[in-house]
Every structure is written in structure tokens, then in C-alpha cells.
Amino acid sequence: MSEPVLVTERLELWRPQASDRAGLLALIAPEAVREFLGPAEASETDVFARLLRNAGSWALYGYGVFQVRERGGDGTIISTAGVFRSFRGFGQGMDDVPEAGWIVAQAHWGKGYALEAMRAALAWFNREHGPQRIACMIEEGHEASAAIAAKLGFIEYARHQSEGERALVLYERLSGRCRLKASPSAPAPR
Numbered sequence: 001m002s003e004p005v006l007v008t009e010r011l012e013l014w015r016p017q018a019s020d021r022a023g024l025l026a027l028i029a030p031e032a033v034r035e036f037l038g039p040a041e042a043s044e045t046d047v048f049a050r051l052l053r054n055a056g057s058w059a060l061y062g063y064g065v066f067q068v069r070e071r072g073g074d075g076t077i078i079s080t081a082g083v084f085r086s087f088r089g090f091g092q093g094m095d096d097v098p099e100a101g102w103i104v105a106q107a108h109w110g111k112g113y114a115l116e117a118m119r120a121a122l123a124w125f126n127r128e129h130g131p132q133r134i135a136c137m138i139e140e141g142h143e144a145s146a147a148i149a150a151k152l153g154f155i156e157y158a159r160h161q162s163e164g165e166r167a168l169v170l171y172e173r174l175s176g177r178c179r180l181k182a183s184p185s186a187p188a189p190r
Contacts, residue, residue: 005066006120011113013066013081013120016054020067021047023077030106036142036166037103057084063125065101068117079104081117083125083134092158092170093135098125100136100173102148114148122152122173131175140167 004012021044028034029042057064061084068079079102086099100122102114122134136154138145146169154171161167 004069006124007071008116008120010071011079011117011120012069012071013117014069015058016051016064016067018051020077021051023067024051024080027077027080027103027105033103033106036139036145054080054084061085061098063098063129066117066121068113077105078108079113079117081114082121086135088137090160090162092160093133093172094137094160094170098129098132098134100134100149100152100154102145109144114145115151118148118152126175133175134173136171136173137168138171140169 004014006013025042025044025047028037028047031042034042054064063082064084065080065082067077068081069075070078081102083098083100085096086094087096088094100118102118104114125134134154136149137160138149140159149171152173154173156169157172158170159167160170
């Protein structure tokens with residue numbers, strides 16, 4: 001294993017590696033972890049596709065999601081966190097943009113790891129790529145992630161609803177640039 005890209009008080013953040021597949025599968029295996037991950041599956045196929053998308057973001061844009069491990073721990077992936085390039089396909093400021101995201105292993109909920117990892121990842125992103133608008137989407141009802149987003153400076157700007165799916169709350173973190181204009185059906189930014 002190479003050296004971590006970022007080190008915080010309690011965590012080490014690494015770029016994705018092919019050897020991460022099993023650890024990522026273990027991370028999202030519990031149903032409670034996948035509850036707010038949309039159509040995520042705990043399958044080798046889904047994890048492999050996620051790993052490739054993330055590696056592609058790193059290769060094409062120079063940034064992506066980090067694999068997070070406890071500092072001085074056994075190397076187990078306990079979280080993923082970072083900024084990646086996304087294209088959600090429904091507009092509303094979520095297509096071809098930097099997007100923040102995090103997932104934390106159930107055994108590590110409530111320890112503040114997502115906030116710690118995302119603060120480090122966002123600071124790194126700003127240093128390496130310059131401050132810019134970053135989007136984030138969280139399924140409605142995921143209060144823990146909504147609280148983390150607020151602490152990171154994300155504000156709600158719209159909602160998106162696909163038939164048969166939970167509504168998505170769309171957030172953005174601004175860097176002094178103009179706020180994305182809300183569509184007529186979306187609530188005005190707060």
C-alpha cells in the first residue's frame with residue numbers, strides 16, 4: 001500500500017486502489033448503510049463499477065473519493081469521502097460538476113469521521129483545484145448526512161424526485177461565485 005494522501009488527527013485518506021474492492025464491499029454490505037444510497041447493491045458488480053467510476057474521476061479530473069482508514073489501524077476501509085466528478089442526468093446543477101459525498105461504516109457512526117474526512121478532503125480540493133461550487137445530494141430523511149452537509153457549509157437549493165424513489169435534497173457549497181439559480185418549481189435558496 002502506498003502512503004496516504006491526507007492524514008488527519010484520527011484518519012488516513014487514500015486514493016482508490018484495485019485492492020480496495022473487498023473493503024468497499026464490506027463497507028456497504030449492511031442494509032442500514034445502503035438505506036440512503038439510492039440503488040446501491042452489496043454486490044461485487046456494483047462495488048467494481050463504483051471503484052472504476054471513482055478511479056475514472058481521479059484519472060480524468062485529478063480528484064475523487066478517498067478511501068478512509070483509521071490512523072494507525074489495521075488498514076480496514078471505514079469510510080469513503082471526497083469530491084468526485086458527477087453527471088446525474090437530471091440537470092438542476094448536478095450534471096458535470098464536482099460533487100461531495102461520504103459513506104461511513106455502520107460500526108463507526110456517531111464518531112465524527114465523515115465530518116473530519118470531508119473537512120480534510122474539501123481543504124485539499126480547494127488547495128489543488130481552487131475554490132469553486134461543489135454540489136451534494138442527500139436522500140430526504142437522512143438527517144445525519146444533512147447535519148454534516150450543513151456543518152460543511154452546504155445549503156439546500158432544490159429538490160429532485162424521480163418516480164418511485166425518495167426525494168433528493170440538492171445542496172451546494174459556494175466559493176464566492178454566484179449561486180445556481182433555482183428553477184421555478186424549486187424552493188428559493190436560504
